[in-house]
Amino acid sequence: MAVSVKTKDHKLRLLLADHQDGNQEQLQRLIAAAGYLPDITRIESTAQLGAALASLGWDALICADNEPALPLSAVLQHVAKLKLDLPILILAATGEEEHVIRAIQNGAHDCFGSDRLQRLVPALEREVREARHRADHRAALEMIKASEDRFRALASNMPGMVFQLARDANGEMRFLYASEGGHKLLGLNPHELLGGFDRFIDVIAAEDRAALLAALSTSAEELAIFNWEGRIRHRGHQKSKWANLRSSPQRLSDGSIHWHGIATDITRSKETEAALRRSREQLAELSSYLEAAKEEERERIARDIHDELGSILVAIKIEAALLAGKLPRETPHLAEKAQAIEALLDQAMGTASRVARELRPGILKEFGLQAALECQAEDFAQRTGIGCRFQCEDDIDLDEQRSLALFRIVQEALTNVAKHAHASLVALRLYRDGRHLVLEVRDNGRGISEREINKPKSFGIRGIRERSRSLGGEFRIEAGEQGGTHIALRLPLHFSSAQPPGEEAIQQNLF
Numbered sequence: 323m324a325v326s327v328k329t330k331d332h333k334l335r336l337l338l339a340d341h342q343d344g345n346q347e348q349l350q351r352l353i354a355a356a357g358y359l360p361d362i363t364r365i366e367s368t369a370q371l372g373a374a375l376a377s378l379g380w381d382a383l384i385c386a387d388n389e390p391a392l393p394l395s396a397v398l399q400h401v402a403k404l405k406l407d408l409p410i411l412i413l414a415a416t417g418e419e420e421h422v423i424r425a426i427q428n429g430a431h432d433c434f435g436s437d438r439l440q441r442l443v444p445a446l447e448r449e450v451r452e453a454r455h456r457a458d459h460r461a462a463l464e465m466i467k468a469s470e471d472r473f474r475a476l477a478s479n480m481p482g483m484v485f486q487l488a489r490d491a492n493g494e495m496r497f498l499y500a501s502e503g504g505h506k507l508l509g510l511n512p513h514e515l516l517g518g519f520d521r522f523i524d525v526i527a528a529e530d531r532a533a534l535l536a537a538l539s540t541s542a543e544e545l546a547i548f549n550w551e552g553r554i555r556h557r558g559h560q561k562s563k564w565a566n567l568r569s570s571p572q573r574l575s576d577g578s579i580h581w582h583g584i585a586t587d588i589t590r591s592k593e594t595e596a597a598l599r600r601s602r603e604q605l606a607e608l609s610s611y612l613e614a615a616k617e618e619e620r621e622r623i624a625r626d627i628h629d630e631l632g633s634i635l636v637a638i639k640i641e642a643a644l645l646a647g648k649l650p651r652e653t654p655h656l657a658e659k660a661q662a663i664e665a666l667l668d669q670a671m672g673t674a675s676r677v678a679r680e681l682r683p684g685i686l687k688e689f690g691l692q693a694a695l696e697c698q699a700e701d702f703a704q705r706t707g708i709g710c711r712f713q714c715e716d717d718i719d720l721d722e723q724r725s726l727a728l729f730r731i732v733q734e735a736l737t738n739v740a741k742h743a744h745a746s747l748v749a750l751r752l753y754r755d756g757r758h759l760v761l762e763v764r765d766n767g768r769g770i771s772e773r774e775i776n777k778p779k780s781f782g783i784r785g786i787r788e789r790s791r792s793l794g795g796e797f798r799i800e801a802g803e804q805g806g807t808h809i810a811l812r813l814p815l816h817f818s819s820a821q822p823p824g825e826e827a828i829q830q831n832l833f
Contacts, residue, residue, distance in 0.1 A: 332357070336349070336381060337383045338383075338385075342386070349362060380408055381409070381453075383401070385412055386412075386413045387414040394425050402429055408453070409446075409449035411449065432449065482503050482507060482586035484501040485583060486498040486500075486581070487569070488581075490578045491578060495538075496518070499512075506587075507563070542571060548567065548583065550566070550568075564588045567583060613727075621681070623681055624677075638667055643664060679701065691720055691752075692718060716754045724793060731789050732763065737782065738782045739767065746767075749764045758815065759812070762808070762810050764802060768805075770801055796811070
């Protein structure tokens with residue numbers, strides 16, 4: 323059923339080309355009787371027609387035939403020249419059919435004799451409605467074209483390939499759309515990608531194809547984001563590229579899956595990542611070398627203190643004891659001085675022994691990690707006055723290098739407690755947890771804030787973290803739930819610092 327023009331707008335703006343007042347009045351009555359509000363403007367010359375058509379918004383043009391100052395052919399030519407989609411209705415005298423037919427062939431829409439004006443309103447409604455439909459259609463097409471132009475401009479300027487990929491109910495894959503960026507990324511033109519999915523698979527590195535197809539299958543089954551990274555064998559280039567494909571799947575009513583997404587070149591980020599990884603490895607090697615050099619220096623200093631300084635102190639004590647034994651009995655004040663010197667020598671010998679143990683704990687090599695940590699806890703308590711308890715639930719057997727690293731971690735943690743924690747008690751615990759070794763250090767001090775953990779000059783914490791990383795472990799430091807600070811180190815009992823699987827292959831492809 324046709325929709326009346328009245329459902330949109332009761333008002334009709336009409337342009338009447340006629341020099342007689344009577345036709346305008348008659349049209350006014352007919353249109354008003356049909357329920358419209360007619361707004362009729364009458365013109366009598368070509369000049370008036372041009373001025374009127376310059377003002378848009380007319381619903382129709384009604385033109386009387388045989389107007390000497392405004393011929394019908396001139397009206398039609400003027401409207402055609404302006405490319406206006408304006409319904410033109412002709413009022414003709416009876417017997418002018420041939421003339422009118424020629425006008426309709428030249429662009430007029432309908433014709434009415436003076437004795438059949440009752441058909442005017444229905445025809446006017448029809449032509450106005452169709453003109454408005456055509457205008458809406460043109461506007462929609464213009465919007466679609468503008469949207470397509472905008473999309474193509476965005477797609478062509480994006481650093482990658484915009485694509486639409488489809489998988490039908492039978493599992494067949496095909497590209498529905500691929501932007502021009504595919505040529506730079508893949509070495510394939512859009513029409514080549516649209517020609518078959520196999521062309522795309524061919525440029526994927528053979529070792530990465532299975533992962534690509536598996537990711538697509540998982541995305542289709544779970545309707546999850548498709549996110550894949552792999553190598554592209556760009557034709558004409560010896561070195562492969564790295565690409566990332568990311569898109570969102572959509573299941574259609576026919577069971578097919580459509581992906582709308584973008585493929586980007588991530589070669590530079592992969593190269594940066596590999597360079598950063600190599601840099602970290604070099605820093606780790608340098609750190610290990612410096613630690614080894616530091617331990618050698620500590621061992622040398624500890625040996626000098628034990629062998630040379632210790633021997634000298636023992637000799638001085640012996641000489642002081644001999645000298646005290648030869649003092650006259652009538653000089654008790656000198657005997658007291660000799661005893662004080664012997665006490666100071668005992669203190670110096672104890673300090674030298676403690677410093678030597680801290681620099682290079684011989685007990686670590688002779689009796690193992692547990693004994694060394696227990697001795698360290700006792701020395702810490704005696705030196706600082708802070709209670710220190712050590713608990714080891716299992717028999718821990720580690721190589722010398724890792725045992726020494728754990729000893730240094732505990733040493734650094736206790737030093738931090740003594741400097742910053744204001745604690746009265748520290749608890750050390752070492753135990754197995756499956757295939758991992760766990761070391762915990764807890765104190766009842768003032769705790770630690772996030773800002774203190776991350777401040778640039780937290781060299782003690784940074785040193786513990788670096789040692790933990792060199793052991794392949796996980797390090798955590800946080801404020802305790804009931805106050806104090808909790809340090810936890812979890813590391814595998816068996817760890818190799820060799821390069822992760824696949825790393826060498828990645829670097830060979832990038833460089």
